[in-house]
Amino acid sequence: MVRIGIVGGTGYTGVELLRLLAQHPEAELLCITSRKEAGMPVADMFPSLRGRVDLAFSDPQAAPLGACEVVFFATPNGIAMEQTRALLDAGVRVIDLAADFRIRDVAVWEQWYGMRHACPALVQEAVYGLPEVNREAIRGARLVANPGCYPTAVQLGFLPLIEAGVVDVGMLIADAKSGVSGAGRKAEVHTLFAEASDNFKAYGVAGHRHLPEICQGLARAAGAPVGLTFVPHLTPMIRGIHATLYARLTREVDLQSLFATRYQNEPFVDVLPAGSHPETRSVRSANTCRLAVHRPQGGDTVVVLSVIDNLVKGASGQAVHNMNLMFGLPERTGLDHLPLMP
Amino acid sequence: MVRIGIVGGTGYTGVELLRLLAQHPEAELLCITSRKEAGMPVADMFPSLRGRVDLAFSDPQAAPLGACEVVFFATPNGIAMEQTRALLDAGVRVIDLAADFRIRDVAVWEQWYGMRHACPALVQEAVYGLPEVNREAIRGARLVANPGCYPTAVQLGFLPLIEAGVVDVGMLIADAKSGVSGAGRKAEVHTLFAEASDNFKAYGVAGHRHLPEICQGLARAAGAPVGLTFVPHLTPMIRGIHATLYARLTREVDLQSLFATRYQNEPFVDVLPAGSHPETRSVRSANTCRLAVHRPQGGDTVVVLSVIDNLVKGASGQAVHNMNLMFGLPERTGLDHLPLMP
Amino acid sequence: MVRIGIVGGTGYTGVELLRLLAQHPEAELLCITSRKEAGMPVADMFPSLRGRVDLAFSDPQAAPLGACEVVFFATPNGIAMEQTRALLDAGVRVIDLAADFRIRDVAVWEQWYGMRHACPALVQEAVYGLPEVNREAIRGARLVANPGCYPTAVQLGFLPLIEAGVVDVGMLIADAKSGVSGAGRKAEVHTLFAEASDNFKAYGVAGHRHLPEICQGLARAAGAPVGLTFVPHLTPMIRGIHATLYARLTREVDLQSLFATRYQNEPFVDVLPAGSHPETRSVRSANTCRLAVHRPQGGDTVVVLSVIDNLVKGASGQAVHNMNLMFGLPERTGLDHLPLMP
Amino acid sequence: MVRIGIVGGTGYTGVELLRLLAQHPEAELLCITSRKEAGMPVADMFPSLRGRVDLAFSDPQAAPLGACEVVFFATPNGIAMEQTRALLDAGVRVIDLAADFRIRDVAVWEQWYGMRHACPALVQEAVYGLPEVNREAIRGARLVANPGCYPTAVQLGFLPLIEAGVVDVGMLIADAKSGVSGAGRKAEVHTLFAEASDNFKAYGVAGHRHLPEICQGLARAAGAPVGLTFVPHLTPMIRGIHATLYARLTREVDLQSLFATRYQNEPFVDVLPAGSHPETRSVRSANTCRLAVHRPQGGDTVVVLSVIDNLVKGASGQAVHNMNLMFGLPERTGLDHLPLMP
DSSP, rough: OEEEEEESSSSSSHHHHHHHHHHHHTTTEEEEEOOEEEEEEHHOOOOGGTTTOOOBEEEEESSSSSGEEEEEEOOOTTTTHHHHHHHHHTTTTEOSSTTTTTTSSSHHHHHHHTOOSSSSHHHHOOOOOOHHHHHHHHHSSSSEEEEOOHHHHHHHHHHHHHHTTOOOOSEEEEEEEEEGGGGOOOOOOGGGGHHHTTTTTOOOOTTHHHHHHHHHHHHHTTTTTOEEEEEEEEOOOSEEEEEEEEEEEOOOHHHHHHHHTTTTTTTTEEEOOOOOOGGGGTTSSSSSSEEEEEGGGGGGGEEEEEEEEETTIIIIIIHHHHHHHHHTTTTTTTTTOOOOOO | OEEEEEEOSSSHHHHHHHHHHHTTTTTEEEEOOOOOTTTTTTHHOOOTTTTTTOBBEOTTTOOOOGGOOOEEEOOOOTHHHHHHHHHTTTTTTEEEEESSTTTTTTTHHHHHHTSSSSHHHHHOOOOOOOOHHHHHHHHSSSSSOOOOOHHHHHHHHHHHHHHHOOOOTTSSEEEEEGGGGGOOOOOOOOGGGHTTOOOOEETTTOOOTTHHHHHHHHHHTTTTTOOEEEEEEOOOOSSSSEEEEEEEOOOOOOOOHHHHHHHOOOOOOOOOOOTTBBBGGGTTTOOOOEEEEOOOOGEEEEEEEEEOOOOOIIIIIIHHHHHHHHHTOTTTTTTTOOOOOO | EEEEEEOSSSSSSHHHHHHHHHHHEEEEEEEOOHHHHTTTBBHHHGGGGTTTTTOOETTTTSGGGGGOSEEEEETTTTSHHHHHHHHTTTTEEEEOSTTTOSSSHHHHHHHTTTTTOOHHHHHHOOOEOOHHHHHHHHOOOSHHHHHHHHHHHHHHHHHHHHHHOOOOOTTTEEEEEEOOOGOSOOOOOBBBHHHTTOOOOEEOTTOHHHHHHHHHHHHHHTTSSOOEEEEEEESSSOOOEEEEEEEEBSSOOOHHHHHHTTTTOTTOOOOOOOOOBBBBGGGGTTEEEEEEEEEEOSOOOSEEEEEOOTIIIIHHHHHHHHHHHHHTTOOOTTTTOOOEEE | EEEEEEOOOHHHHHHHHHHHHHTTTEOOOOOOOOOTTSSSHHHOOOOOGGOOOOOOOOOOSOOOGOOSSEEESSTTTTTTTHHHEEEHHHHOOEESSSSSSOOOHHHHHHHOSOOOOOOOHHHHHOOOOOOOHHHHHHHHHHHOOOOOOHHHOOOHHHHHHHHOOOOOOOOOEEOOOOOOOOOOOOGGGGGGGHHHHTOOOOTTTTTTTTHHHHHHHHHHHHOOOOEEEEEEOOOOSSOEEEEEEEEEEESOOOHHHHHHTTTOOOTTTEEEETTTOBBBGGTTTTTOOOEEEEEEESSSSSEEEEEEOIIIIIIIIIHHHHHHHHOOOTTTTTTTOOOOOO
């Protein structure tokens, strides 16, 4: 059993971690912290956990994080970087679901996140937790930077093309659509039901924080900088990301076979048959990315459709996958639930 | 391992059975039939099952139903009654998720369902599969009539009051609200997204088929006929039933304690603390009924709030619970998934 | 042209007033105030009004409210009672969309609203703005207390029964369901899309502020106190209230004809044919209440179904109706838009 | 008053025409046909029209279409082409909301629509009813081919760029998202609430019928063939299209000013300030297209965001606009309703 702590458990990635870990046969949840809700039983805030999670939120100061083998940070950006050093020094491994350790170029991080980084040295040590790219490094990591939701969907869709060198990496387009839970469980007007329902909009066209993260990952695969236009949109559903990716083919290739081969051994990536259109609900509640690749009218534009559940493969499920790798567990452990349909 | 067949697997109760049974450690799914889709791999119709359910739909004639230990009917009303006799004779047990065997008074059944009953004799043998009432009978049953979704939510909410004899059973009111999946996976105009979304309506006020089923169950508990006004409504959500129940108290009682005691040993009924308002999403995807009981302003009207997932506790989950009972398995086997929230 | 001011225009009743008044042929909107947003063009906050509403929000102190003929308060409870006296003294008529003047018994008001009333004297002068009951008094009123959304739907449904003396007023039940816009445009967690979507719940079963308002109106019609159980629910749609009302008949009556006669001259109440089930979307965006009356199985329980758009007939549309009456305009002026379907 | 007939009034474009024409001060609706529903009062099918539309559906054979000045076809593809010749010969003008007359190259039309065209000659006469391009021709037209919903949103977004010759027309991308009403009011499984809600998917990536229509319009503006990748998506909302358009800039230009100038005199196109993100709800129920133009990170990719209500500017509203032009009415007549928000 892996002894686990969660810092910051009142948001959606926190409660999703709780759902997954409470059903994980090798997980022993020691504590979950919340400054604001300290003392409140977790199941009072989230009745879906009644009878299954008996913990109360602990005060961050009082929580026995040092007794854990791994601590998940399900906190806003900027918290994990303050506390990770001490945990690592105490021999506790860390998985950060926020963005603190995702961008290797600290100056770029500071520009996009608008704060000074508290421990740049750890940024270099951190392993970017996309198992389909960094599986081996994750196994040995002390500190994993769990990828963002958009970056997961977009990178998994583009990687086969870029790794194979078959597209113009100077002109990539990622048109991504997210369910509203991606905005978190914060009280804000624009994500109210009466604002976000029966409505569709783009946002952050001038620049979204996930852009440098995606570019970093794609550039690494390309071995060169990439040119990416990334437009996120808000769509009236709770969970799910659908990324529609466009690139210009620079040479002939069997696209279907390229994708199938790239992911043939990946437990959480499913390449659909040619001609398919994956639906976000086909991965609802599951740690799966489903992909389809198209070449409309046989032209030189390739279109990739990539869907994930933003809270699972795009956040907490991927974090548990990383934990499984770090602790030598079979990768599917605790992540085998079937999607909820309808 | 229990060898299982499903007749009629293309509707919502069918695919939900598949989701539950594919994750059930003691279930071995032998076949699933569909006249219309015979030959089509199940996962082509329901991509959420890709990689986990390898069966194709079989033609009903060709399916090895006789080799099963239990067959679930997830068919429209009127199918199970034609085929059950032969299965029972072959030593196969049957769980009917439709209404064919729910109403003991065949004349009443024929009136509400508008057809002649094909095997009235079996109606008498059938056990009504509400485990909270008929647990022992279910264990020994060859044929279980799985309750309707509304009847499950309404009966579980009223039973403690009626069994204790503390309300006027002549004037019960059940105001029930169902998600749209309750209408099934049939192509119909009134359940189209553009019709049912952002909309709320009552239906069947003059009389709904679940009325006699509920009355039968409540009358049995009361030992006398009951007077029930039942108004179902369609609410724009996929899953979930919320029943709001009203009754007039006829004597003083500690309502909270009455409910807590009645369900203290029930694995799938959760009585919330006094003052609670259960949400349908708190049981989404789970085989749980959550209840709260109120007495507004200390008057003599008791209000019970009862929520279930109509496809799980209201259909396929309850059917699996019944199977567990029939085959001597621990009741929670394969039914321990946590609700999906948000 | 009626010269109009709006106090507090950033909520849903405010923007709905703007939508209606901007299209009202006799309305001249002089100012709209918001302490927080003073200076911001209204159409920057609400792009739906671009090109049609050129005003900016004014600071409440600086706004020329004294130059108006009527001022609408679309504010939280407790604001109008502070400012109404001065406006009336300046010869400005007032329509309050909040609750400050709805309850004649000031002690009751103070108990339910948890604050001290600032001008009890005006409570006695205020006319309750339900035109179907108080049409003549509204015409001459200086101060109109615009009804709440639930109270509008529930009273219009019960009134024919109570006025005719055909039901037991000691045991009325109102099971009401509201769209999420009824909770206002406040940043709160429980009305976020990811919380309120695909979910249904009751709230305030122990007591909701609209209860004394409804009871007051029904008691006035009955000439005696009434016993009402009122349970509001939140349903995942933007607009709309569906009230399902239950009462026990105490004598025989032609219900359909009773309702048709009661409302035959009402421009904004539509009694549907016998057997109908009104949908909330059939009144979406319109100032209409549609009603249907049922007597299930010919028993002694009468069921009334009442639907309104909570922001129109339940708030801003009814306020404009009141304005039309107060200024001698044809009642339908500016309120003739057809519902939006689908 | 213009005397009007509607052929095929039971779908969403039909009922939307009814909503708009019933409120149009110069419209006199003579008849509306439906083979299947002949005899049924329109308001029985669409209660939102109760008290305002007194017509019943007529049998197509019996309807006095010859007495009309204009007939709208709100029918499936392939109906208008059978009946238009006779109407024109009788002096009746025709506006077809389906696709029969949209594509000038009849061979292309026959390929995409999978049927033989019944009157190719009229295709050449028909005027494509996009007023922002063909205003003068529409005024004199006998036969108007009302544009498709996607083509309206996409063309209005691309036209300023293409007309000004500032983008590479060989590599245009249109990523479009539509509400579910775009699929029509047909009973189909994939548009059921329980299928389309809380879900997002692309469809028709291999080729959608609106592709040749868009290409034809853009090619005409470019004076040369264009290369367009068009990917439509289904998003869980009732109304609205959001097109996100991508093109490569080939020379420097002030994009904001380019768009503002192009549409400065257009009554139904609204160019938002730089940096804006139009929401579909900002045009809900209105005949408006709102546009914003972006150049992310100052690169050479231009991103245009274009939103319309698919049933209004994308169908029935644009049809009424065309009628206004054809009959010399002020363009805004009957189309001045404000969007419904929230």
